[in-house]
Amino acid sequence: MDDDLNEMSREALIEMVKRLRAGIRKNRDSSGHDLCWFHPQLWALLPEPVAADVAVPPWPKFLRGCVAFRQSLDKELPGAAIADVEFGER
Template sequence: MIWALLPERPPHTPEVPGWPAFMRGCVRYRQSLDEQCPEAPRTTQEYPQQD
């Protein structure tokens, strides 16, 4: 688990949103990029999967 790599232990296990809320946040983030950086180059390359 990624948290094990931290030099100090977090005080508690972090909370994560459920998938629907997470995906809404992703969409809002991507929309904000279009608004704030409309001239940014676009790519069709996908991120590699990590197992």
């Protein structure tokens, strides 16, 4: 899957690493409601295409997953600032 890397020049590899790092940083630095989004722009940094057949859980299961994600943030980042805004507000 990553055989293309063997054919890339040092300069091309450095440029790719910079692009990948920028994408990872953008995702990492998400905050507030932006933590909960579909991220095809991040996945597009890979050479293979983004799969069009993404499966999503039904609403109740999806929302339980969102709640579990938020609870994990309380555990893993207990001192995180609170962004007390409704979706769509900045």
